[in-house]
Amino acid sequence: MSNILIVENIIKNFGDFRALNNVSIEVPEGSIFGLLGPNGAGKTTLIRIINQITLPDQGKVYLSGNELKPNDIQSIGYLPEERGLYKNMKVGEQAIYLAMLKGMTQADAKSSLKYWFDKFDIGSWWNKKIQELSKGQAQKVQFVVTVMHKPKLLIFDEVFSGFDPINANIIRDEILQLRDEGATVIFSTHRMESVEELCDHIALINKADKILEGDLNEIKKEFKTNTFEVGLITDNKESIQKELAEKFEISIANFKSLEDKLKLNIQVKGNDSIPDLVQFLNSKGILNHFVEVIPSVHDIFVKAVKQSDNE
Amino acid sequence: MSKLKLIIKREFLAKVRNKSFIIMTILSPLLMVGLTALIVFLNIKNSEEQRTITYVDESQLFSDIFIDTETTTYEDLTELGVEAAKVATQSSGYYGLLFIPEKDTITTVEKTIEFYSEDAAGISIITGLETKIAKRIRNIKLKNLEIDLQKIEQSDTNVTILTSKFSGEKSSKIGSILKMIAGGGFGYLIFMFIIIYGTSVMRSVIEEKTNRIIEVIISSVKPFQLMLGKIIGNAFAGILQFIIWIISASLLMVMLAMVFGADMSALSTSSPAMSPEMIEQMKQSTEGNLTLVLQEIKNLPLAAMFFSFIFYFLGGYLTYSSIYAAIGAAVDSETDTQQFMMPVMLPLMIAIYVGFSVIENPHGSIAVGFSIFPLTSPIVMLMRIPFGVPPLQIAISMLLLILTFFAIVFFAAKIYRIGILMYGKKPTYKDLYKWLRY
DSSP states (O other), X not given: OOEEEEEEEEEEEETTEEXXXXXXXXXXXXXXXXXXXXXXXXXXXXXXXXXXXSOOSEEEEEETTEEOOGGGGGGEEEEOSSOOOOTTSBHHHHHHHHHHHTTOOHHHHHHHHHHHHHHHTOGGGTTSBGGGSOHHHHHHHHHHHHHTXXXXXXXXXXXXXXXXXXXXXXXXXXXXXXXXXXXXXXXXXXXXXXXXXXXXXXXXXETTEEEEEEEHHHHHHHHOOOEEEEEEEOSOHHHHHHHHHHHSEEXXXXXXXXXXXXXXXXXXXXXXXXXXXXXXXXXHSEEEEEEEOOOOHHHHHHHHHHHHHHO | OOHHHHHHHHHHHHHHHSHHHHHHHHHHHHHHHHHHHHHHHHHHHHHHOOEEEEEEETTOSSXXXXXOOSSEEEEEOGGGOHHHHHHHHHHTTOSEEEEEOXXXXXXXXXXXXXXXXXXXXXXXXXXXXXXXXXXXXXXXXXXXXXXOHHHHHHHOOOOOOOEEOTTXXXXXXXXXXXHHHHHHHHHHHHHHHHHHHXXXXXXXXXXXXXXXXXXXXXXXXXXXXXXXXXXXXHHHHHHHHHHHHHHHHHHHHHHHHHHHOOOGGXXXXXXXXXXXXXHHHHHHHHHSOHHHHHHHHHHSOHHHHHXXXXXXXXXXXXXXXXXXXXXXXXXXXXXXXXXXXXXHHHHHHHHHHHHHXXXXXTTSHHHHHHHHSTTTHHHHHHHHGXXXXXXXXXXXXXXXXXXXXXXXXXXXXXXXXXXXXXXXXXXXHHHHHHHHHO
């Protein structure tokens, strides 16, 4: 899989403040790429550099293998976190204006807009002014405006904010469909559950430095601790717990179950010691719960950021 | 269509479709004409007002100078004596009573004349009476000095100096007045345009910031393109408005003149900027002959005035509106603009004040200085142009304006570029300086 976007050694200073420190990322074509980081880490600055809103002090950005040039904005659809539309302008007229600024002809803009308005069933809004729409409705228009020029790279900054759960689902499905049709999506958000659900690649930026990047499954493998969540039905919980504590790192686990049983998180040294553990547990009672603990994006985020803060 | 054109079109339409624009465009000429009509009406009414002034002339020296006019009737109450005359004047509702006492010498008389009235008497009335009495007293004094009055009258002279330039061109007072009106009018027009449409550019920038659409837009176009499009679009809307104003105001004026059938020279009294002498000369000039005025208009450097108007209009508006755009970008709401408005308004106000002295003395050092200084030159130089300005001064002034324009647009664009993406914090001058270095 080739990379649609390559960001190479970007440095950006605002006066004495360094917003991005030698940041490089590679976004594979057709991926949904999560760009994560605490507030003020430099995500928005990086996104603005990719959109040529801000120029980097050093470093280069390549889109589809070529260095970024002014016309490339036509191939990018950007939904900023701070977003809005002209309140006094009519929906249709405004969408056509914004599409033409992206380089579409008026006819193309009209037909594309018709397609999306039919899809979302919002054709009746054409002659309404934005100020007559609700916030969620305006957000829908804003989404259409972002994608209507069929960009190959989509950048969404907190795309779900302002949507109710139903509309958020509609938007999520549209994003997945756009990906399936060949678009690449960069996704910046603080909602870890949507990263978990949508992203296949992530990069984590903390205090101007990129501290993590790659395939989400690979990263999870890296961050897994060989810990298993165990549920054992037994009468003498305390003695078994004591025995286990001598051999493994353990902690009390917390999961739902129907029986009253011993619930533990048990960390093993490696895959080799799993059979021993299972054998031991089987001999002590009925083992009816044995699950590997997979680190969530949330855990990875917190852990990586803490680690980099301590360095 | 190029992006700049698209932006200009949108800005123009957004401005022109705005309700307040439509209302202002229609209402302003009506208001202006209505106000003028009111003033004309009041002037006519005022001059028609009748009043009676009574007098008690114990000295018996002045009775024959009080001759009734269209608006003023005089009544001799000398026989009643001053106290009874006061009562009589008040009870009959007359305007007032002039009392001239009997004294030994004429010099004492002239210091003891009094006027009684219900309220404080109008200055013009008192001045009128004073002039009449002074003339009589002067004549009496001349007689006492045994000077022949007739000879004095014969020696009265009225000189009109015919002025012309070394180049042989004739110039005249009418010409000077026309120059004042043309220069002052152009200068004031630019002043108004900069303030009205500069503020409008600023509002439009703030609107984009508060609507949060700015980042969406500048992911498609360069901030500079957006700023430029906004400035040009607003200028077109402004020019359209001014054209509508001029056409509709002149139409209404013509209609008004026909309705009143009145002499429009009465209008000139309404302009506070003109001294009474100027008005007098204006009247003479309009009453005099129209061909002379037309002749003088032809003598004005019309081509120079036209081209310099275009130049200074564009230069002044573009320079100031980029400052306004930068201010709009720096703040979050219009209330935050105050601290930055002061330095922008100052040179404009100075230019207008200097303009008054330019009209008096178009080639004085103040006039020359401010017509070269780039932030005031669009207004001050335009006021000077009709009087003829040495080409070197115009060249320096224009060059400086162009250089300043580029410098200001450069810095304004930098502030604009950074400012439009800054939310929340009210910036200080220090912040602005920092942005310039980003």
